Amino acid sequence: AQTVTQSQPEMSVQEAETVTLSCTYDTSESDYYLFWYKQPPSRQMILVIRQEAYKQQNATENRFSVNFQKAAKSFSLKISDSQLGDAAMYFCAYRSWGAGGSQGNLIFGKGTKLSVKP
Amino acid sequence: NAGVTQTPKFQVLKTGQSMTLQCAQDMNHEYMSWYRQDPGMGLRLIHYSVGAGITDQGEVPNGYNVSRSTTEDFPLRLLSAAPSQTSVYFCASSSRQAAFFGQGTRLTVV
Numbered sequence: 001a002q003t004v005t006q007s008q009p010e011m012s013v014q015e016a017e018t019v020t021l022s023c024t025y026d027t028s029e030s031d032y033y034l035f036w037y038k039q040p041p042s043r044q045m046i047l048v049i050r051q052e053a054y055k056q057q058n059a060t061e062n063r064f065s066v067n068f069q070k071a072a073k074s075f076s077l078k079i080s081d082s083q084l085g086d087a088a089m090y091f092c093a094y095r096s097w098g099a100g101g102s103q104g105n106l107i108f109g110k111g112t113k114l115s116v117k118p
Numbered sequence: 119n120a121g122v123t124q125t126p127k128f129q130v131l132k133t134g135q136s137m138t139l140q141c142a143q144d145m146n147h148e149y150m151s152w153y154r155q156d157p158g159m160g161l162r163l164i165h166y167s168v169g170a171g172i173t174d175q176g177e178v179p180n181g182y183n184v185s186r187s188t189t190e191d192f193p194l195r196l197l198s199a200a201p202s203q204t205s206v207y208f209c210a211s212s213s214r215q216a217a218f219f220g221q222g223t224r225l226t227v228v
Contacts, residue, residue: 004160009158033214033215033216035216035217043206043221043222043224044219044221044222045208045210045219045222047216047217047218050215050216091160091161093217095212095217097214104149104166104168104212105151105163105166105176106151106153106161106163106210106212106217108153108160108161108162109160110158110159110160111160
């Protein structure tokens with residue numbers, strides 16, 4: 001069974017600095033997606049960034065980028081120039097999308113709570 | 119452009135009461151799912167559907183029922199609420215590239 005592990009329950013970063021959140025996963029599938037979701041205190045789940053496993057290039061969305069190491073099954077999120085609004089819970093998630101409906105399910109890590117200090 | 123609409127936002131139930139959490143999407147996605155979020159546990163899958171008329175159980179299905187009569191709607195039913203079902207519930211609608219979530223329901227069972 002696939003698993004997702006976030007080993008940092010809490011992280012802290014100074015405003016304008018850079019922080020990296022870690023995520024590892026386990027799967028035997030070859031076709032899958034990895035996601036980072038942000039959950040601010042409003043409780044809303046917001047998609048931050050997505051990586052397709054077959055793409056070697058690391059995904060980037062403005063100040064957010066990932067370091068995708070497929071062989072090591074690692075998928076870390078880097079937030080550059082941290083802002084107060086980045087304070088939130090961050091969830092790493094995995095999903096395959098092959099034959100069979102259950103493979104479309106998202107599997108989440110337990111989350112990392114990020115605090116941003118002014 | 120509504121996306122995923124989930125209601126209610128908050129609900130308090132007494133043990134043994136029943137209720138339905140509503141979820142509707144306007145993105146024509148075949149895949150919909152329900153998750154519960156508990157502190158320190160991440161989000162866990164309750165039930166999912168790969169299309170109208172097709173549903174299946176996820177990781178934590180006990181105490182919950184679902185049905186999918188249309189592509190747009192995927193309600194979650196609690197037939198007899200228990201304190202262990204106190205949680206935050208999310209409905210999601212998915213394409214291949216991403217899952218889109220409703221605003222969540224904070225449910226308290228007393």
